[in-house]
Amino acid sequence: MAANAAIVALFLFPLLWMIAGAFKSEGDLLSPDPIWFFAPVLDHWRFIFENWAVEHHLLNSAIISIATTVATLALGFPAAYGLSRFPLWRKDAILFDILSLKMIPPIASAVPLFILARQVGLYNTHLVLILLNTAFQLPFTLLVLKSFIDEIPREIDEAARIDGCGPLAVMWHAVLPLAIPGLVCCALFVFIFTWNEFLLANVMVSGAQRPLPPIVGLALTHRGILWGPALALGVVVIAPVLALSLMLSRTMARGLTFGAVKG
Numbered sequence: 722m723a724a725n726a727a728i729v730a731l732f733l734f735p736l737l738w739m740i741a742g743a744f745k746s747e748g749d750l751l752s753p754d755p756i757w758f759f760a761p762v763l764d765h766w767r768f769i770f771e772n773w774a775v776e777h778h779l780l781n782s783a784i785i786s787i788a789t790t791v792a793t794l795a796l797g798f799p800a801a802y803g804l805s806r807f808p809l810w811r812k813d814a815i816l817f818d819i820l821s822l823k824m825i826p827p828i829a830s831a832v833p834l835f836i837l838a839r840q841v842g843l844y845n846t847h848l849v850l851i852l853l854n855t856a857f858q859l860p861f862t863l864l865v866l867k868s869f870i871d872e873i874p875r876e877i878d879e880a881a882r883i884d885g886c887g888p889l890a891v892m893w894h895a896v897l898p899l900a901i902p903g904l905v906c907c908a909l910f911v912f913i914f915t916w917n918e919f920l921l922a923n924v925m926v927s928g929a930q931r932p933l934p935p936i937v938g939l940a941l942t943h944r945g946i947l948w949g950p951a952l953a954l955g956v957v958v959i960a961p962v963l964a965l966s967l968m969l970s971r972t973m974a975r976g977l978t979f980g981a982v983k984g
Contacts, residue, residue: 736959739952739955739956740952740956741759742948742949742952743765743766743949743952743953743955743956744759744761744762744763744765745759745761745762745949746759746760746762746764746949747764747949750948750949750952751948764949765949765950765952765953766953768947768949768950768953769950769953769954769957773936773939773950773954774929775933775936775954775957777929778931778932778933778936779933779957779961781847781930781931781932781933782916782932782933782934783961784847785847785850785851785854785915785922785932786912786915786916786932787912788847788851789850789851789854789855789858789911789912789915790908790911790912790915792851792855793854793855793858793859793862793907793911794862794904794907794908794911796855796859797859797862797863797866797907798866798897798900798904799892800863801862801863801864801866801867801869801870802866802870802892802896804816804863804867805867805870805871806870806875806878816864816867819860819863819864820860820864822860823860823861827857827920827921828920831920831921831924834853834921834924834925835924835925838925844925844926845925845926845927845928845930846926846930847926847930849925849926850918850921850922850925850926850932853921853925854914854915854918854921858911858914858915861907861910861911861914862907862911865903865906865907865910866900866903866904866907869900869902869903869906870896870900870903873896873899873900877895877896877899878891878895878896880895881894881895905969909965909966909969912962912965913962913966916932916933916934916958916961916962917934917958917962918932918934919934919935922934922935923935923938933954933957933958934958936954937951937954937955937958940954
């Protein structure tokens with residue numbers, strides 16, 4: 722028990738230190754000795770909202786992340802259902818090809834994607850980030866959802882067909898309700914990956930169209946690093962994801978143990 726508590730404390734300490742640093746004065750932050758007890762200040766929070774338009778970039782992140790999550794699930798679930806339920810020629814090769822797409826590091830494709838976005842007129846728009854993030858997250862979603870659907874007994878499909886359902890109706894009315902824990906699990910991961918995505922967001926958009934993570938780079942100035950605003954912005958970045966994870970933790974646990982329904 723003590724070992725578990727020590728491990729939890731080890732992982733929570735950087736997070737708590739960042740939150741505490743966001744409320745420290747500049748002098749406390751730059752002190753050579755760690756300051757454990759201090760009078761909280763809101764100077765860094767005023768700075769990031771007044772100078773970096775955090776609320777605007779926060780809205781950009783929300784739009785991009787939510788749209789990417791919806792698009793990824795809308796495309797991934799029917800494809801995963803088809804791969805799970807229908808016989809396909811060389812299905813294993815198809816799954817390997819899908820998995821191999823995750824092996825491509827985004828930095829290797831950033832330059833050609835940037836050129837393509839400029840040529841088709843999508844540069845500096847939310848749409849380009851939604852399309853690219855959907856493309857990069859779809860293989861993960863497809864493979865994970867397929868594993869969830871594989872665990873749903875095929876007898877449920879047969880019972881739905883006996884009741885007169887076609888393939889789409891079986892997917893929508895019989896399989897989808899049972900796959901909701903898996904969908905929630907995938908949705909949370911896709912949302913987190915998209916929310917935290919830095920490289921494409923920094924390359925494909927600029928100015929007012931940027932989501933929140935690239936704004937952290939504003940803390941690096943010619944006079945040094947603005948540690949207080951950087952820590953405050955870090956809290957703003959992680960707060961929505963942390964809150965969402967806590968709210969959906971029970972459903973996430975059901976999704977991660979979905980194999981228990983097998984048989």
